Each structure stands twice: as C-alpha cells, then as structure tokens.
Amino acid sequence: MIRTKQAIITEGRYDKIRLSNIVDAVIICTNGFSIFKDREKQELIKALAAKTGIIILTDSDSAGFKIRSFIRGFVKNGEVLNAVTPDIYGKERRKLQPSKQGKLGVEGIPDELLIQALRNAGATELDGGSPQENSDPVTRSDLLELGLIGGEGSSERRRQLQRRLGLPELLTAKLLLEVVNKMYSRSEFISIAKDTK
Numbered sequence: 387m388i389r390t391k392q393a394i395i396t397e398g399r400y401d402k403i404r405l406s407n408i409v410d411a412v413i414i415c416t417n418g419f420s421i422f423k424d425r426e427k428q429e430l431i432k433a434l435a436a437k438t439g440i441i442i443l444t445d446s447d448s449a450g451f452k453i454r455s456f457i458r459g460f461v462k463n464g465e466v467l468n469a470v471t472p473d474i475y476g477k478e479r480r481k482l483q484p485s486k487q488g489k490l491g492v493e494g495i496p497d498e499l500l501i502q503a504l505r506n507a508g509a510t511e512l513d514g515g516s517p518q519e520n521s522d523p524v525t526r527s528d529l530l531e532l533g534l535i536g537g538e539g540s541s542e543r544r545r546q547l548q549r550r551l552g553l554p555e556l557l558t559a560k561l562l563l564e565v566v567n568k569m570y571s572r573s574e575f576i577s578i579a580k581d582t583k
Contacts, residue, residue, distance in 0.1 A: 387407075387408055387409065387410055387507070388408070388410070388501055388504065388505075388538050389396045389409070389410040389411065389509075389511060389512040389513070390409060390410070390411040390509045390510060390512065391411075391417065391438055391439065391483040391505075391510035391512055391568075392395075392411065392438055392439040392440055392441045392443070392465065392467060392509055392510060393411060393412035393413070393414060393431075393434040393438055393439070393440050393441070393446075393510075393565075393568065394409060394411050394412070394414070394440070394441050394469075394504075395414050395416060395440050395441070395442045395443065395445050396413060396414070396416070396444060397415065397416050397417075397418055397432060397444050397445060397449075397450060397453060397472070397491070397493055398415055398416075398417065398418060398493075399415055399416050399417075400422045400478075400491075400493040401415065401443075401491065402414075402415050402481070404448070404492060404493040404495075404500075405443070405492065405499075405500065408497050408500060408501060408506065409500075409501075409558075411456060411568075412434065412564050412565055412568045413493060414427070414430065414431060414434070414483075416444075416453055416457075418449070418453070418463065419453070421453060421457070422456060423458065426461055426555065426556050427430060427441065427573060429552070429553070430553055430557070430565070431457060431460075431461060431495070431566075432460065432461055432462075432463070432464070432552075432583045433551070433552045433553055434464075434565070434568070434569070434576055435461045435463065435464030435465060436464035436467075436552075437464070437568075437569040438512055438568050438569060439464060439465030439466070439467065439510070440464070440465065440466055440467070441463070441467045441468075441469050441507050441509055442454050442457055442458070442466065442467070442468050442502060443469040443471075443500075443504070443507075443556035444492070445489070446470060446473055446483075446489055446491050447473070447485060447486070447487045450489065450491075459499075466547055467507040467508050467509065467551050468507055469501060469503040469504050469507035469509070470491065470506075470507075471495045471499055471500065472497075472499065472549055473489050473506050474489065474490045474499075475486075475490070476488055476489075476490050476494065476496070476527045477490070478490065478491065478493050478494040478496075479516065480493075481563050482544070488512050490566065495559065507525045521570060522571070522572045524527060524563055524566050524567055524570075524576070525563070525565075525577050526559065526563065528572070528575075528576065529544075529559055529562070529563070532576065532579045532580070533545065534559070534579065535559045543582070544557075544559070544562065546582055547579055548562065549580065550567075550579065551566070553565060
C-alpha cells in the first residue's frame with residue numbers, strides 16, 4: 387500500500403473500493419457524468435486541488451477522458467496531476483460483458499499498474515515519519531465535542547463550518563473527517579471550528 391498527499395479522483399464506487407485496498411488517500415468518486423451537474427462535488431475537488439493537490443485516475447476510455455477533461459477545466463488553482471493506465475482489453479469480473487470499447491476500467495487494472503500510474507503522475511508518497519502524515523487526526527469524538535454531530539443543530543453548525551472551509555455543505559461526517567485530516571492539522575481544524583458561529 388502507498389500513501390499519497392494528493393486526493394485521488396476516480397469515476398465510480400467500484401474504482402474507489404479497488405483503490406482503497408492499495409492507496410491510503412482521500413478518494414472521491416465523480417459518479418460518472420454526474421460530476422457535470424454536481425456543484426457540491428466540484429467545489430470539494432477544487433478545495434482539495436488547492437490544499438493537497440489531486441490526481442485524476444479515470445478509465446482509459448472516451449468517457450474517462452471526458453470526465454478528466456471536464457475536471458481540468460473547472461479546477462483553476464492548485465495541483466492537478468493525471469494518472470493514466472495502459473489499454474488492457476477484457477472485462478471486469480463483476481460484469482457480464484466488456485465495456486463498449488472493450489477496455490478494463492480502473493477496477494480491473496492490476497495493483498502494480500495502478501501504483502505505477504500514480505507514481506508516474508508524480509504522486510507525493512508519504513511515509514510514516516513524514517510531517518504531512520496526520521499523527522493526531524480529527525476524530526468523531528472531536529466532532530461530537532464541537533457540536534458538529536449527534537446533537538440539536540449539529541447539521542447546521544457542520545454546514546456553516548464546511549462553507550467556511552470552502553467545502554460542500556452536504557459532506558457526510560465521515561467524508562468531512564477524511565477530507566479535513568488531509569487538509570488541516572487537528573489543532574488548526576479545532577481552532578477554526580471553535581471560531582465558527
């Protein structure tokens with residue numbers, strides 16, 4: 387498993403599941419072409435690009451390249467890296483037939499080729515001793531203590547904080563934890579959360 391500083395943007399949930407087995411990173415799904423109309427997710431991707439950088443890893447078919455191009459078009463600031471995989475023809479195990487173009491998607495590419503694609507794109511790999519690694523992460527307990535989950539008005543307080551951080555309002559608490567632990571130290575996050583009214 388490798389750990390990357392950059393968030394990884396991929397197409398679907400099966401891609402995310404596949405990548406989460408070999409990469410320790412924030413992984414965001416575009417849900418295919420839904421990204422074209424999902425303003426919240428676009429804002430999240432922009433915020434991640436500006437703070438940690440992003441790596442776009444979509445399928446090597448025409449749909450994947452349309453999504454990749456669209457993301458590059460709306461992200462104006464920050465680091466955007468492109469990871470590409472070789473054309474491998476076949477079908478994923480869960481599918482009855484190959485894709486329209488007959489190529490394997492991210493979920494079907496072997497581990498070593500996915501890792502190589504990320505490294506070739508310029509992924510910043512973190513090791514256990516890296517200062518970028520969050521050794522004191524924000525936890526669900528912190529969110530509870532800050533009144534951001536589990537209590538009356540917690541959803542609205544969380545939405546206000548997410549707006550202040552430049553994150554989409556509709557993030558789940560779980561995804562909020564994943565994202566802020568890549569973007570902020572625990573003390574920075576708690577300070578900002580306490581200062582948000």
